Amino acid sequence: MPDFTVGDKLRVTLFGQSHGPAVGCVIEGYPAGRSVDWERVRAFMARRAPGQNAWSTRRKETDGFETLSGLSKDGFTCGAPLTFLIRNTDAHSGDYPDLTRTPRPGHADFAADFKYGGAWDCRGGGHFSARLTAALCLAGALCVQELERYGIRVAAHIARVGDILDDVPDPVHPHLPFYADGAFPVINADQGEKMKREIDAARQAGDSVDGAVRCFVLGLKPGQVGGPYFGGLEGKLAQALFGIPAVKGVQFGDTQPRGSLNNDPYRLENGLPTAATNHCGGILGGISNGMPVYFTVSLKPTPSISQPQQTVDLETMEETTLLLRGRHDPCVVPRAVPVTEAVTALALTDLIV
Amino acid sequence: MPDFTVGDKLRVTLFGQSHGPAVGCVIEGYPAGRSVDWERVRAFMARRAPGQNAWSTRRKETDGFETLSGLSKDGFTCGAPLTFLIRNTDAHSGDYPDLTRTPRPGHADFAADFKYGGAWDCRGGGHFSARLTAALCLAGALCVQELERYGIRVAAHIARVGDILDDVPDPVHPHLPFYADGAFPVINADQGEKMKREIDAARQAGDSVDGAVRCFVLGLKPGQVGGPYFGGLEGKLAQALFGIPAVKGVQFGDTQPRGSLNNDPYRLENGLPTAATNHCGGILGGISNGMPVYFTVSLKPTPSISQPQQTVDLETMEETTLLLRGRHDPCVVPRAVPVTEAVTALALTDLIV
Amino acid sequence: MPDFTVGDKLRVTLFGQSHGPAVGCVIEGYPAGRSVDWERVRAFMARRAPGQNAWSTRRKETDGFETLSGLSKDGFTCGAPLTFLIRNTDAHSGDYPDLTRTPRPGHADFAADFKYGGAWDCRGGGHFSARLTAALCLAGALCVQELERYGIRVAAHIARVGDILDDVPDPVHPHLPFYADGAFPVINADQGEKMKREIDAARQAGDSVDGAVRCFVLGLKPGQVGGPYFGGLEGKLAQALFGIPAVKGVQFGDTQPRGSLNNDPYRLENGLPTAATNHCGGILGGISNGMPVYFTVSLKPTPSISQPQQTVDLETMEETTLLLRGRHDPCVVPRAVPVTEAVTALALTDLIV
């Protein structure tokens, strides 16, 4: 499977580079005859867009998009691949030193130099850049609307920034808010304020801070998706989620240390068999069991920091100190919330269409 | 991708059921002309085999296998699919109640009933059974030998049982033992004794205990495997690792809370550029960066426990109490060590052949 | 995609060698809860089995099979991979000279030597042998039964042996016989007798003869399967059909030289829109249009002939004469009829389940 493609039946192919002309995506397998709510697509994308908030990079991209194919003249999806183009308008290539010569610690540079024999476009991280998640969110926003036709909802929040935790929703009957553009996506607003201060402190220190996103999927029926072994829903979701830049861990449910505590007993609720607890995260034997699916995605701190860092000049083969300028998120976690929802929606739509 | 297949170029297809005639696997894409060390294959499989040790199920299977295809008359791999058959010889179906009627908490039963419309073979967990990992280990043992031809080694140990931790190897220059059949795969033998006692305590309480496996891959070169976004090595490995029964989480490296701590600075070592630390787990931008790759796989406690558990009788639609007999591992972690190595070897061989 | 795997959702993996212990297959994705008519499976396989008829090889294999997995204890398909083992019982390896040294004209030997570096098992053609079509027919027979649940039937006949043609069914309302074990699968019995004489003449001359199979699929609805460009039904079927040994051409419908003749006009039949002719072979724009799908598969003459043939001794690098013994079909076409049906059924089931 190529690097920029995800899914089988609903397949999304990303393209673009941070400082190239554009990013975008091609979506194959989206059902024909759908009427898309484009306002909601734009609102979803705005949740990820940079330059909007105090806590994100100052690069400003409106993420307006052009639709190149996939719609009939009446505006319905028509069975052709849906193709979207997002022009890059605020790339400052001058901000970047020659990273193929002095690789940034914590970035792809060093590994990419070897993989591509030095030929890759390192400006702004090239095709490794999180800039491509703009196209991911666009595709994900369409899938969110498709999933709703099946009664399935995806909602994420910040689980953690540094060591500051958000509240944990009840995994049996979660009440999740849906976040508007501009909102800081936490359940407990007080904890959200602390997180913002933590992010600001990192920024002022020329540093960055790690964190985690927790994501819920509501509305999956018992036996609806997943399967044993390599068909497991965990593996399917994880493969997609690790495609998000900076993700280093994925954990499903909240495993308890003893089987007697971890096993979710069955009971009758309104006459129907259901589990009384949900430590398994809605997945047993790789299959959705009808409980809310939830998982936690952990993200590393942004590797781009403004403190001086030690690296090696690959031309002179001498150790040297790297000083990065440019506009960087001191914490990718808030913007990773819609990206996590988008990728989750893509993976589930692929299993359902 | 079907449930029982993993890999593209090196593709393994598992088959079998716990209480059917056999389990086994078909391996496609293994290079022709290889001479296999079958003694080492058997030794690898013995590390997983049940009934050998105090800490595992008392089901006894020698896991002897018959080779159905893939070898020339001189014993070399010949380009045909390698097919192996492992007969089931010690299945006690009488041990199992009708699990399609009273689903076991924490098991696939309830979800599988819906997925298969009640038609699945629930005896011993059917095709969800970890019994199929015998075939996975066989395939993995062949891949371990193939990887050695590229200078790549895979080695795992128990990271944790309950809250008892093994030592953590140095992630820059790890010294990993290789475990013989019958050995308890820990680095710190004292901690290993505590783990065994913890497992025994769980068994005596009719309970089970969770844990984690840490796995290292040595010998991958910078840029050798992986890619950006959905081609990332993390996603590739995670997709395979979540195929192991009971795995609920996968974490790469050991992320530090601040970028200034987490970024691995580059330096010269013996004149060559290399990272001074390895918090990224040997993977940056989804690509191997030449440092040891390592990750931690967390496993839930065995759902099969002998304590009475609450469930619902799906025929009478009444709540009832389930009492399981049968022979169960009180902790899957020790046997998950070779399975983790096997699956890791499969995934890497797929990227390299 | 590995060599021995076909299909995505319904995936069949073949294994085995002509002179190894066994051939067989693993079928993933076959629906659970099906009751299989095993007598019909055996009857289907008998149509392909060797040694039954004057016109086929004298190798005798009963093609009895053992089911290794995939059935519940009540005999229903259970969601586990269906795995079947067919032992080789009548392989005469002594019949074969060292074909890696003196490659047979028209056979895979020369190319296989290079591909596998000389390591392949050339006895009986190894894993190139049509012996593996026994397992294909087994899998196909199961798919034939699954397709019937959707009202879809697959039926083929011999279109041609040498220059002797069978009758051509009406492509709009074809009346196809279904062939019993032992029957020579032609529509016009007189032409069938001529074909048998042609095959016998080739045999007596130590030679072989080419031919073609025509296959019909009835019951596909307009728009049901296929798609534009690379999702086309023609490409999907062709990819599978070229997997049959000796197939060198695939042709859909019966194209007419002018558009005014070739375009199938629409009319009303019993009040429903339908095409008046069927030159397109039931496929337009890559999609089933509701008319019978039909295509012709052309097969080369068996390369194994008993006349002396010129080859090169790859060890001495001298030209030499090869004299083959062994038991060979002088014409593969009659046995290719059920194999074509089987492969067609596999490909269609993959599109429908």
Add this chain to the structure above:
Amino acid sequence: MPDFTVGDKLRVTLFGQSHGPAVGCVIEGYPAGRSVDWERVRAFMARRAPGQNAWSTRRKETDGFETLSGLSKDGFTCGAPLTFLIRNTDAHSGDYPDLTRTPRPGHADFAADFKYGGAWDCRGGGHFSARLTAALCLAGALCVQELERYGIRVAAHIARVGDILDDVPDPVHPHLPFYADGAFPVINADQGEKMKREIDAARQAGDSVDGAVRCFVLGLKPGQVGGPYFGGLEGKLAQALFGIPAVKGVQFGDTQPRGSLNNDPYRLENGLPTAATNHCGGILGGISNGMPVYFTVSLKPTPSISQPQQTVDLETMEETTLLLRGRHDPCVVPRAVPVTEAVTALALTDLIV
């Protein structure tokens, strides 16, 4: 596999509609660090471009393209997906009646209506349009340059228009011309003139004419590509070739009726073992055997003709007569020559990179 994607390692995803804003493609897996000869890419595309010649549609598209991603700032391929955008500039939607109501005989309309529930964009054939082959040729032109790095050349010519045949190259030592933009791609210029007259006659009759393309691949080594059964080179190529609109048949080599004639004997040529004839078309056992690979692709006559045709009005459910205007190729075969080369180059590059 989605409809608009071809290839595994070198994967091309097409997008666009005939009367939408644009067509284009995303190419994943093209090696990094390549310098592309864009003049040759444009020249290749010009061979397919419409409106250039007397024998093709009068729709005029310059097929100029914009590169959206995949190049470094120095113009080398950089490992990012290569994305190309070709704007549609000369689409006359007014030319088309409502084809979802009165489906055109021989076109996808009727089947597409069912597949997409009436939602597809029928203007100009929508995403079924051969307009998307502009993007295929662009991708193919890049692959032609990549194959040359391996010493592999692809060259096709018109084999047949109606019943007028071009000369057949010697399949052992073919001497193929390479065709410039504007040239009529035949070997025998006299036959080419007859073909042009045949095409012109069809146009004047408001009709269209069928034909065939023969394609050669030179430079493949014995054992280099392909494999047994479903890994066969025939199936791989056929799957891609049937993706070309109007292709209804693919035939490899030139099968002879008897094995003694069809088997290609081996001999020594300049001290090396090689085949004396090439009836197998360079492929044995699904594997390249070192001889030129060649095959013939047959194409139906363009279904768009200006003669009145019978169809059904799907709204009133009455038979009616359809009169098409618009600009149509009376014969797709000349422009199918570069498209066949392009698709062949794509499929081979996928096997080689």
